[in-house]
Amino acid sequence: MSNTVVDLSKRHSEKPVFSAEKMTEIQTLMSQFPEGKHKSAILRILHIAEEEFGGWLSIETMDYVAEILSIEPIEVYEVASFYSMFNLEPTGKFVFEVCRTGPCMLVGSDSIISYIQEKLDIKVGETSKDGFFTLKTVECLGACGYGPMLQCGKKYHEHLTKEKVDELIAAYRSGEFPK
């Protein structure tokens, strides 16, 4: 359980609205569940909302999702605050989520975490001054045989070394997304 609380001071200035295309996708997802059970689509919709509205879930975004699902806003808050993948406050453009759990630690994740902190001049949980990178540590991502590793967006970057971290940072900064 993450101890996240919903911070009411963090807001989106405008009401978020899905594009017509995204809305159709969401309607399809909701219709995959039996009549009256469309709340089951909530996690999928929250993932999409996070992607569409700046990489985090504001109160406005969560209220909007509640509206789409015809449920109470609290039902969205309690879900969004339970699952650690959701960011409830703004992040940098790219979030580096480095696995810190045992199997990755055995093959050197501690030194990768230190190196990223040094390189970006931030601590875990902080965002770099240029707003490009937020560094987080996360629990096991199921890449234990290919560690150390980090996830950025949907992408897993495995077998990390200091050189690879340098390349990753340069690639994300320059806008040519690394493979």
Added chain:
Amino acid sequence: MARKILLEHDEIPGIETYAVYRKNGGYRSVEKALKTMSPEQVVEEVQKSGLRGRGGAGFPTGMKWSFLAKPEGVPRYLLCNADESEPGTFKDRYLMEKIPHRLIEGMIVSSYALGSNLSFIYIRGEYMWILEILEKAIAEAYAAGFLGKNILGSGFDLDLRVAPGGGAYICGEETAMIESLEGKRGNPRMKPPFPAVKGLWGCPSVVNNVESLASVVAIVNDGGDEYAKIGIGKSTGTKLFSACGNLVRPGVYELEMGLSVEEFIYGDDWCRGIANGKQLKACVPGGSSVPILPAHLVTKTAAGENRLMSYESLADGGFASGSMLGSGGFIVFDEDQCIVRNTWNFARFYAHESCGQCSPCREGTGWMEKVLNRLEHGNGNLRDIELLEDINKKIEGNTICPLGDAAAWPVAAAIRHFREEFEWHVTHREESQSRNYGLLLKEPLMQ
């Protein structure tokens, strides 16, 4: 003992596509089951096969299926647990990524056996790219007539959906997974009622691991009796192991159960030994929740017999000198690893992942993390070791779901086998901050 059943064809280019998968014998089990077998006959074959759940608990799949309630007019659901989150485990990911149709085929046959017309794959949210692979494969299966209405003219309808989680280990527990599938926080439910009676939306449901469902394909194709001939004793079939830690060649391996642990760690066909020419210090053979084994109990049992990769042999000696096969997450530690640090790391994991519903787990995992943290960082005292044992006893067996036990066992086992190393962290505070304890020098008395 190299034998590929699940990962057969995993090296064929394009095997992730329907066309290539089909050309290599894919979906034969669906044809066989839907055209020549009754649902009851499929269940019977799975019972005969002796297949045991591959998620961690090892409960016989056929028996689990036989518990499914079948009240008239109430839908039943088959739910695939792809929330692979047990530290050390990355086998289901490999299977789904490489051969997505294998899981889909297994789910169609299993759904037919159980009478589910709407089945779900619940996949951990971080595996979003695999969700996309699965949805693409599912679309191909619909187009080929293996999903949808009246499959192969049998009158059997099946819709198959994929739903993502959001980064919560607890959702691998079956009732938490069901809560999450209903769009709620992943808090495990009290049992009974079991999911087989009241599961998803209050309807009878079966929850099976990815690998278990994929194994059903071979069971239907070759028959349960044939499948039961593979493996050793009650550990029938092949098993995927995900090997990690300080190994020359970590990765996902399919093996026939009964291979010796020694061969698996050191053999040329397998992990090829400890990395960087180091020595083995310890091994957690079935994912972070199972007891750690010190080197002298990894390849041999306490009685001096060869330890094998099977449910029974890995558990030989009980918790005193054995462990468990668990999820097949095989974590190997070399001589440079600190057991106190790793135990603290795992405790931190469970403290982070406790859903917070039951006080013994919510508070206990937090306390264990704090006490281990101070021991690891040279701020502990000898009473802390007893304190850990005491907290352990207060968590174990006192929670709704097994997360509490899963958090307690690794700590208890680490102290049982490496007490001297914990004590050394107290008696050599400063030294313990600059170097590791190294290997255990003497073997504890055999029990």
